Amino acid sequence: MKKQIIHERTGSEKNPVGVEVANLSKNFGQQSVLRDVSLAIKPGEIFVIMGPSGSGKSVLLRQIAGLDLPTSGTVRIDSHDPAVPDTRDRFALALVFQAGALFNSLTVYDNLALYPLEHRLCDRNEIRSRVQRALKILSLENATRKYPSELSGGMKKRVAIARALVMEPQLLLYDEPTSELDPVMSATITEIIATLKNEFRVTSVVVSHDRDLALTIADRVAILMKGQLLFVGTPDELKQNRDPAIVDFMNPKIDLKNPRYLKLEAT
Amino acid sequence: MKKINAILDAFGSAVLLAIRAFASLPSAPRILKRMVEQAFFGGYASLPIISILSFFIGAVLALQAGISLREFGAKELIGTLVGESLVRELGPVMVSILLAGRVASAITAELASMKVYQEVDALVTMNIPPERFLVLPRLLAVLLYMPVLTIIGIVIGWLGGAVVCRYVGFISIEPEQYFQSMKHFLTVGKMIDGLVKSEIFGFCIILIACNTGLRTRGGPREIGFAVTRSVVFSLVTILVLDYFITRAQS
Numbered sequence: 328m329k330k331q332i333i334h335e336r337t338g339s340e341k342n343p344v345g346v347e348v349a350n351l352s353k354n355f356g357q358q359s360v361l362r363d364v365s366l367a368i369k370p371g372e373i374f375v376i377m378g379p380s381g382s383g384k385s386v387l388l389r390q391i392a393g394l395d396l397p398t399s400g401t402v403r404i405d406s407h408d409p410a411v412p413d414t415r416d417r418f419a420l421a422l423v424f425q426a427g428a429l430f431n432s433l434t435v436y437d438n439l440a441l442y443p444l445e446h447r448l449c450d451r452n453e454i455r456s457r458v459q460r461a462l463k464i465l466s467l468e469n470a471t472r473k474y475p476s477e478l479s480g481g482m483k484k485r486v487a488i489a490r491a492l493v494m495e496p497q498l499l500l501y502d503e504p505t506s507e508l509d510p511v512m513s514a515t516i517t518e519i520i521a522t523l524k525n526e527f528r529v530t531s532v533v534v535s536h537d538r539d540l541a542l543t544i545a546d547r548v549a550i551l552m553k554g555q556l557l558f559v560g561t562p563d564e565l566k567q568n569r570d571p572a573i574v575d576f577m578n579p580k581i582d583l584k585n586p587r588y589l590k591l592e593a594t
Numbered sequence: 595m596k597k598i599n600a601i602l603d604a605f606g607s608a609v610l611l612a613i614r615a616f617a618s619l620p621s622a623p624r625i626l627k628r629m630v631e632q633a634f635f636g637g638y639a640s641l642p643i644i645s646i647l648s649f650f651i652g653a654v655l656a657l658q659a660g661i662s663l664r665e666f667g668a669k670e671l672i673g674t675l676v677g678e679s680l681v682r683e684l685g686p687v688m689v690s691i692l693l694a695g696r697v698a699s700a701i702t703a704e705l706a707s708m709k710v711y712q713e714v715d716a717l718v719t720m721n722i723p724p725e726r727f728l729v730l731p732r733l734l735a736v737l738l739y740m741p742v743l744t745i746i747g748i749v750i751g752w753l754g755g756a757v758v759c760r761y762v763g764f765i766s767i768e769p770e771q772y773f774q775s776m777k778h779f780l781t782v783g784k785m786i787d788g789l790v791k792s793e794i795f796g797f798c799i800i801l802i803a804c805n806t807g808l809r810t811r812g813g814p815r816e817i818g819f820a821v822t823r824s825v826v827f828s829l830v831t832i833l834v835l836d837y838f839i840t841r842a843q844s
Contacts, residue, residue, distance in 0.1 A: 394715050415721035422719040428712035432704075445624070445722045494720065 343371040343530040344405045344418050344497045346391055351400035353386055360386045362554040373524055373531045375541040378551035384534040388500050392422045404498060418498060421491035425502040427483035429475040435486050436471045439493045461489040480507045501533040505540055517544055608805040611725060615733055618726035628731035636697045637739025644692055648747040651684055652676060652754030660765035669767060673775035676755035681784055685748040686792035687836055693796060694828035698803035701732060702824035705807025706817040729804045740796030741789045787843045799828045
């Protein structure tokens with residue numbers, strides 16, 4: 328007998344969700360990592376957050392995922408607080424961690440099947456076909472029975488994305504999805520992120536240093552520097568922006584005669 | 595003052611962790627497989643070391659009792675002494691100490707590395723409560739295997755004592771006499787007292803292990819510190835609780 332399918336989510340399951348961040352600040356002890364950040368991410372858009380290392384991008388992503396509480400300000404996913412467990416019952420949210428965060432004691436297959444199994448979203452046959460489809464999209468068919476410790480860094484990242492795909496999320500957060508990948512695989516991941524937008528009707532928030540990714544597939548881009556938002560706009564607006572900090576970040580010149588580290592030492 | 599705050603903080607978070615874990619008890623059928631895995635790792639796989647330890651504790655106890663009691667001409671009471679000591683005190687305490695060293699350390703290391711390498715965060719974003727997925731199976735498993743391990747440890751300890759009584763020249767008590775003297779003073783109530791103790795110790799040890807693991811922050815170095823902290827906390831808890839439970843039972 329076919330198992331009863333229990334779906335824990337309520338409300339509009341397949342609709343992408345919007346994210347609203349208002350006056351968000353986050354301190355770690357005396358260190359202020361995010362300062363008065365406000366932005367609105369529209370349902371269904373690909374929103375790329377860029378910025379130098381240590382500018383607070385991943386911290387912002389963790390706030391949106393509800394993993395950390397803000398020092399002040401609010402984060403809302405369709406008017407709901409992401410840190411409240413009820414919100415996660417209401418919306419399917421997936422986060423692709425920078426290092427993958429795969430469950431080391433589970434095989435690749437079990438990593439992918441965990442979410443639908445735990446939430447009893449569908450029967451085992453349906454889960455198998457979902458998992459196989461995700462593995463095929465990410466070219467991981469041969470890794471099904473492997474453990475994360477047997478995978479390369481790039482493969483781990485792809486498995487993490489495949490795991491997110493199986494969840495069929497309404498909000499998909501990526502933390503540096505193309506770092507540590509070769510150019511072809513980076514392009515593949517970029518294409519996948521763009522395709523998912525239409526196929527799963529998902530809102531995507533991507534933290535990345537990858538200019539190609541941002542300028543090619545983003546609906547809007549935000550630039551975060553020293554915990555503050557410097558820019559939010561379309562890729563075309565970003566290209567035309569003449570703020571020296573943004574120009575230097577987007578098109579850094581390699582000057583061997585007058586290197587940056589010497590300039591920094593001098594100041 | 596900082597240390598007292600940290601201990602109170604850890605105690606509070608352990609209590610909250612237990613409450614959250616047992617709040618997801620209705621989903622216990624879903625965690626059955628993981629509970630069996632934990633029972634196998636914590637219970638079945640601990641049997642060889644518990645057997646060796648218990649046998650020699652029983653043997654040493656009988657030997658020491660033999661040395662002391664032969665001076666009073668009361669060798670026939672060795673069975674009583676070994677039996678009662680193992681049932682009420684040494685059985686539960688030694689099995690718990692072994693559990694802290696073998697199982698609790700492994701649990702803390704596993705959960706701490708899951709925390710440090712963001713696997714716990716991944717569970718949270720997948721709306722799978724870590725208390726249900728990671729903690730509840732371990733707590734339920736220890737409640738199942740702890741009394742069994744303790745009974746096995748006690749019985750093997752008794753046998754260790756019997757072997758010493760039979761083969762050590764200056765004691766030379768037949769097993770029948772040894773077990774007769776044990777049977778004369780042992781009651782079901784005393785046996786239950788010992789099992790209650792071991793159940794409480796086992797539960798606290800695993801709760802401390804899970805709580806310490808899930809509270810770990812930082813990198814690989816902190817995983818090592820967490821394991822040490824977990825084992826030390828567990829050992830202190832066993833001995834402190836032992837005093838109070840014994841007072842309550844006497």
